[in-house]
Amino acid sequence: MEFYDTIHDLVWDDVTRSIYEKTDTDVRRALSREMLTVEDFKALISPAAEPYLEQMAQLSRHYTQQRFGKVILLYIPMYLSNECSNHCIYCGFNHNNDIARKTLTDEEIMEEIKVIKSMGYDNVLLLTGEHPRAAGANYIEHAIRLCRDHFAAINLEVYPMKVEEYRRMNEAGCNSVYIYQETYNENRYKVYHPKGMKSNYKWRLGTPERVAQAGIHRVGMGALIGLEEWRTEMAYLAMHLKFMTKNYWKTKYSLSFPRMRPAAGGYQPNFLMSERQFAQALWAFRIFDHDVEISMSTRETSNMRDHFITLGVTSVSAGSHTDPGGYAHPDRELEQFHINDDRSPQAMEAMIRAQGYDVIYKDWDKTLR
Numbered sequence: 001m002e003f004y005d006t007i008h009d010l011v012w013d014d015v016t017r018s019i020y021e022k023t024d025t026d027v028r029r030a031l032s033r034e035m036l037t038v039e040d041f042k043a044l045i046s047p048a049a050e051p052y053l054e055q056m057a058q059l060s061r062h063y064t065q066q067r068f069g070k071v072i073l074l075y076i077p078m079y080l081s082n083e084c085s086n087h088c089i090y091c092g093f094n095h096n097n098d099i100a101r102k103t104l105t106d107e108e109i110m111e112e113i114k115v116i117k118s119m120g121y122d123n124v125l126l127l128t129g130e131h132p133r134a135a136g137a138n139y140i141e142h143a144i145r146l147c148r149d150h151f152a153a154i155n156l157e158v159y160p161m162k163v164e165e166y167r168r169m170n171e172a173g174c175n176s177v178y179i180y181q182e183t184y185n186e187n188r189y190k191v192y193h194p195k196g197m198k199s200n201y202k203w204r205l206g207t208p209e210r211v212a213q214a215g216i217h218r219v220g221m222g223a224l225i226g227l228e229e230w231r232t233e234m235a236y237l238a239m240h241l242k243f244m245t246k247n248y249w250k251t252k253y254s255l256s257f258p259r260m261r262p263a264a265g266g267y268q269p270n271f272l273m274s275e276r277q278f279a280q281a282l283w284a285f286r287i288f289d290h291d292v293e294i295s296m297s298t299r300e301t302s303n304m305r306d307h308f309i310t311l312g313v314t315s316v317s318a319g320s321h322t323d324p325g326g327y328a329h330p331d332r333e334l335e336q337f338h339i340n341d342d343r344s345p346q347a348m349e350a351m352i353r354a355q356g357y358d359v360i361y362k363d364w365d366k367t368l369r
Contacts, residue, residue: 002209003243004202007236012185016232022046031055036288041238044284045231053280060286060312067290070357073315074345075123075155075295078112079324080104080143084129086196088182090227090260090267092322093129095196102324103134109143113150115327119319119345122362123153125178130159130197137165141172148173152362157220159197160207166214178220178254179207183227184236192227208240212248219244219251220295225278226260226269233257234281238288245289254293254315255285259300275304279311286312302341309355318348 022043030040081103084093126143128135140158147154155176183189186201193199208219223233260269295315296305321327349359
């Protein structure tokens with residue numbers, strides 16, 4: 001059975017209603033349990049949990065230190081291409097957007113590697129749009145092989161692939177694949193993804209399963225906050241995480257729920273999530289699954305990221321560019337979105353260490369491949 005089969009008969013509005021109907025008693029019951037159900041998770045993201053945020057924060061800190069210690073992983077994205085055949089209405093890489101397009105050559109990839117290594121990184125996240133002719137599986141596999149002698153950990157955030165293609169990425173040296181559903185609302189999914197391969201809701205939803213089946217070490221999942229009601233998105237993400245950890249228990253998992261940022265096209269979010277609500281969602285996930293990794297990107301403000309270092313986050317990016325070739329030759333016209341926190345890795349490291357935490361630049365070693 002696939003995850004799609006477990007949620008196909010659910011009605012989005014009914015799930016939303018079940019969250020808003022949670023009571024103070026439901027919240028206190030959830031906070032008293034060591035092992036939580038999805039219904040318990042719904043209680044923790046409900047309005048009824050708002051008076052308990054301080055208790056949730058302390059539990060989140062406790063479980064994070066218990067499982068991960070006082071350590072934060074720094075990673076950096078490297079955009080290989082902004083060419084894309086999809087028409088996602090909220091994305092700067094939308095096929096219809098009038099922006100400059102670029103796919104890095106081998107020489108340009110090596111230039112990016114040189115700059116990123118000079119920043120101290122040993123953990124890189126490779127990203128592309130979805131354009132099989134410009135940056136397909138062969139191109140991505142080749143890019144991994146170019147990077148493998150320079151980085152201990154190579155991770156992907158690219159378009160959904162077949163199992164056999166993910167096996168090729170694994171053999172080439174890929175450690176993790178991050179794939180975000182954007183929205184779990186199937187009835188509204190095509191509104192945001194009208195054309196292109198990404199318009200296939202079921203194919204994208206099944207990607208974490210194919211990644212796990214290919215034997216890749218880590219799967220990253222998440223939703224883009226701003227498209228649909230955030231509490232309902234988080235409930236579906238919790239269901240997805242529960243399904244994956246039960247059926248693919250050998251795989252590690254990471255979560256991210258980035259809030260929408262300004263990008264080419266000027267799309268405005270339909271639903272807003274405040275920093276307080278972001279905190280509620282993050283702490284609910286840590287209490288729900290003590291072992292899941294949680295990352296926070298440069299989409300969020302520096303002040304916000306500072307405050308979450310000790311409260312549940314396990315990895316952050318720093319010094320990021322969202323344009324292909326942006327480290328060696330920055331070009332704002334090529335960006336996917338505008339970052340919010342533009343501090344250097346050194347500034348981030350100083351902030352993290354000032355809070356009594358250690359910083360690591362890799363969580364994987366080449367010898368373990």
